[in-house]
Amino acid sequence: xxxxxxxxxxxxxxxxxxxxxxxxxxxxxxxxxxxxxxxxxxxxxxxxxxxxxxxxxxxxxxxxxxxxxxxxxxxxxxxxxxxxxxxxxxxxxxxxxxxxxxxxxxxxxxxxxxxxxxxxxxxxxxxxxxxxxxxxxxxxxxxxxxxxxxxxxxxxxxxxxxxxxxxxxxxxxxxxxxxxxxxxxxxx
Amino acid sequence: xxxxxxxxxxxxxxxxxxxxxxxxxxxxxxxxxxxxxxxxxxxxxxxxxxxxxxxxxxxxxxxxxxxxxxxxxxxxxxxxxxxxxxxxxxxxxxxxxxxxx
Numbered sequence: 001x002x003x004x005x006x007x008x009x010x011x012x013x014x015x016x017x018x019x020x021x022x023x024x025x026x027x028x029x030x031x032x033x034x035x036x037x038x039x040x041x042x043x044x045x046x047x048x049x050x051x052x053x054x055x056x057x058x059x060x061x062x063x064x065x066x067x068x069x070x071x072x073x074x075x076x077x078x079x080x081x082x083x084x085x086x087x088x089x090x091x092x093x094x095x096x097x098x099x100x101x102x103x104x105x106x107x108x109x110x111x112x113x114x115x116x117x118x119x120x121x122x123x124x125x126x127x128x129x130x131x132x133x134x135x136x137x138x139x140x141x142x143x144x145x146x147x148x149x150x151x152x153x154x155x156x157x158x159x160x161x162x163x164x165x166x167x168x169x170x171x172x173x174x175x176x177x178x179x180x181x182x183x184x185x186x187x188x
Numbered sequence: 189x190x191x192x193x194x195x196x197x198x199x200x201x202x203x204x205x206x207x208x209x210x211x212x213x214x215x216x217x218x219x220x221x222x223x224x225x226x227x228x229x230x231x232x233x234x235x236x237x238x239x240x241x242x243x244x245x246x247x248x249x250x251x252x253x254x255x256x257x258x259x260x261x262x263x264x265x266x267x268x269x270x271x272x273x274x275x276x277x278x279x280x281x282x283x284x285x286x287x288x289x
Contacts, residue, residue, distance in 0.1 A: 021199060028223060044203070044229065051199070085216070111204070115201055143245065162257065173267035176267035176270070
């Protein structure tokens with residue numbers, strides 16, 4: 001990656017990431033078939049992973065591919081095919097009048113506000129965070145060690161809480177998706 | 189020299205907007221979850237960009253936790269979708285309207 005970043009200008013990497021991300025995002029938005037939407041989501045996730053690598057978050061890029069593209073999208077595809085909803089959406093009428101218009105207006109206002117905030121605000125105050133004591137981010141894959149140190153020292157309580165959360169989520173998903181023995185089986 | 193951080197932030201803002209629009213307009217619960225993932229990824233991208241800009245590993249650690257929470261959320265959410273599909277044979281959120289007042 002280091003040799004590549006010397007050879008390829010970072011502007012090209014950014015353009016690649018932006019194209020992958022936005023094309024995939026619009027694919028999720030406009031595809032009628034849920035399977036196609038899930039595949040477009042993979043494209044977006046790869047684009048975001050490229051953006052992560054370009055910003056020296058190598059470990060997060062790997063986790064992005066493994067967890068998101070590898071696990072979450074496969075879970076989506078599994079549920080889509082398990083339920084058999086990979087047919088086209090037949091609902092074409094808007095149940096709420098003007099929903100798309102209002103949603104579009106709200107999104108444009110939100111994104112415009114965000115971009116205007118970025119253009120005008122001075123968020124870089126120069127102050128270092130208290131959590132890491134202002135240790136500069138090591139470039140490249142060297143910050144895996146930094147990330148591990150931060151997760152296992154500063155954020156150890158959050159780390160343990162996420163461990164408990166994952167266990168609870170797995171148990172909850174099994175309970176929710178379990179077929180009940182006592183109820184009638186005619187509906188399913 | 190790297191690309192300015194504002195470009196990544198604008199990309200994240202647009203990605204967030206696309207996800208929000210999809211969440212508001214699509215009818216299928218599965219597609220809505222995917223749009224939710226788009227919004228979470230946009231926020232993750234913002235965190236990573238600020239982690240680079242401010243030279244703070246805390247942003248990347250936060251992204252790590254956001255990913256874990258997103259995985260848990262998708263697991264439970266898809267479990268709920270499966271449970272609803274058992275009863276209604278549909279994943280359209282418009283048909284879940286019997287509780288409206």
